[in-house]
Amino acid sequence: MKKSVPLYMISDSVGETSLKLVNAAAAQFPTVDFDLSYRFPFTKDEEELKSILSDALKDSAVVVTTLVSDNLTQIVEDFAERTGLQYINLMSQFMDIVHQKTGVAPLQQAGVVHKLNQEYFDRVAAIEFAVKYDDGKDAKGFLEADLVLLGISRTSKTPLSMYLANNRIKVANLPLIPEVPLPEQIKAVPKDKIVGLVIEPEVQKKIRMSRLNSLGLAENSRYSDINRIKEELDYALGVYDELGAFTLDVTNKSIEESATLICEHLDNFL
Amino acid sequence: MKKSVPLYMISDSVGETSLKLVNAAAAQFPTVDFDLSYRFPFTKDEEELKSILSDALKDSAVVVTTLVSDNLTQIVEDFAERTGLQYINLMSQFMDIVHQKTGVAPLQQAGVVHKLNQEYFDRVAAIEFAVKYDDGKDAKGFLEADLVLLGISRTSKTPLSMYLANNRIKVANLPLIPEVPLPEQIKAVPKDKIVGLVIEPEVQKKIRMSRLNSLGLAENSRYSDINRIKEELDYALGVYDELGAFTLDVTNKSIEESATLICEHLDNFL
Incomplete structure (x- = not known):
């Protein structure tokens, strides 16, 4: 039987980055059956986020987040530390490096990548x-x-x-x-x-x-x-x-x- | 003057995941001038990789990699440790978690996401x-x-x-x-x-x-x-x-x- 792994993708915007990564990385495990149907775009509410994380834990899922808000990122971090939930925060590491390199703090506003320009x-x-x-x-x-x-x-x-x-x-x-x-x-x-x-x-x-x-x-x-x-x-x-x-x-x-x-x-x- | 940060995106396949991430994350720093022209898709050769990393170091760049091969990942890791180069490996953390969760080792073959199916x-x-x-x-x-x-x-x-x-x-x-x-x-x-x-x-x-x-x-x-x-x-x-x-x-x-x-x-x- 194929091993089955649910993947939770949580984003405060569209969540395209997570989907790209998950598709690319999942292809490296052809014998694993990934369930990619757990997509949570536009997640901005703290209570909603906590409830998604609880579900992910119950499902023994791998969680991939693209959250630009420190608040939301902190909630995921705290939850993971408390419960052992395994997660990858795609955004924060990059933002931390740039912050540190330039001294410029990130906006923390979801969806700003998309402008009428x-x-x-x-x-x-x-x-x-x-x-x-x-x-x-x-x-x-x-x-x-x-x-x-x-x-x-x-x-x-x-x-x-x-x-x-x-x-x-x-x-x-x-x-x-x-x-x-x-x-x-x-x-x-x-x-x-x-x-x-x-x-x-x-x-x-x-x-x-x-x-x-x-x-x-x-x-x-x-x-x-x-x-x-x-x-x-x-x-x-x-x-x-x-x-x-x-x-x-x-x-x-x-x-x-x-x-x-x-x-x-x-x-x-x- | 805007702070300028060159971003090196190194992939052993197309490198779309890096580009998505970098675009999304860069939007959080509207006052920083990111140079996104350093894209290195289809990087599979060790010497080529080392030479890209040396250039990145000279440019004081942030490096984002999507490499599925352990060999190449190790080269980046060793280089960064030796030189202090700042980098983010988007793929490896995800692959490590799945490997650990399922006991299944990743293929480490670049480009397998794309099939004639x-x-x-x-x-x-x-x-x-x-x-x-x-x-x-x-x-x-x-x-x-x-x-x-x-x-x-x-x-x-x-x-x-x-x-x-x-x-x-x-x-x-x-x-x-x-x-x-x-x-x-x-x-x-x-x-x-x-x-x-x-x-x-x-x-x-x-x-x-x-x-x-x-x-x-x-x-x-x-x-x-x-x-x-x-x-x-x-x-x-x-x-x-x-x-x-x-x-x-x-x-x-x-x-x-x-x-x-x-x-x-x-x-x-x-």
Whole structure:
């Protein structure tokens, strides 16, 4: 039987940091069954916090907190000391070091990371841009984009575009199909802004079969035929070569990994 | 003069957890100027790690690591002990507690969080869904969606849809305009799946003016007129009432905050 560990994530804001950490760390224990359903965002009330901690103790949970208020942090600390509850305070160690280094005291105000500032507007604009210029919908986008993603069908162009847009990069993407001529505009894009995605044919076949399956279609179509996939990839590689594109192999990479590698590439040029 | 603190984020994978933490914690020190440009993803080589640590020490930086390998963690620990470098290891404390609680040793393999599993496919499908059914493009989407977002122009429907899609929720959104009749399909959507966004008129005005500005248009159009905005909001509230929609005030909320509140609402019904 799998060992089961409930994880309590308590935050006075959204609690995204805890969730990221817990997902990353939990992946290191594939035989442990973590229960990630105990999320307590926007926890600001002391009594509410105490009651969550009591439940966590009963459940023998691991507690991860992102609390910016000293009061709340102290409650967790006192409770843990009294009861032996195991917890990790992600925020306080960082804040203590900065406080000590700079002499500046932290605000202790929850949710201040999110403001209606230029960064927010740029992010919204980039997301709207990526939606508008997804899938080669409008060739005008290539000339306005910070980045143009090329790839054959099912190389994660759309999710990658959205992920990068969330980081305020304006992305246009274009599916490559051997039978469809390239839009002229693409040739006017500086080559450092073009990223061509490639993927191992066998992995691509698996992804396309899953796609067909989810659409309720037969899995033995030309779309998932390994020779057709190789033909498409050959064509794509020719295009990347012609355009001088930066080529990225997305095989077995997550959206986050691919996006990080693309950002590293862009940093070298922008 | 603002105090300046360089932050080194070192990860053997993407390093998203560090970035989330650092952004959240840095917001607590508005008078400190954090330099977040020192990101070192995919750090797996011992010599490379040592050289990054030496640079961090020279820069008098705060170091945040997310390393799953004991070897690399030990190198950071030894270095810090020898030199006094201040660092936070986000991963190891969590992994130690789980190890101790379950007796299961962590894999220590970087990047295992990201797999080509059903979760990945569902996420890609949800993102593609959100792009396809953004902005009321196709009324069919309302009936297939897990969630329908309604709101007047500039209430963050698109970024919210994409954020939720990234969490595998299929979202369709529809802009509400008093002069445009509602699509019939919306009336067939169960009310628990409908979320209506509202916003304070003055804040909306500011957002719309910024939008006009970014489009290079005059800021005094009807679009940013406070009376027009109030008229649109009145109409929207009438629609929410008629449909029995869950109403969410997005004023001064970040995408993350609004999305978290929507997920809490959905959790109560799904």
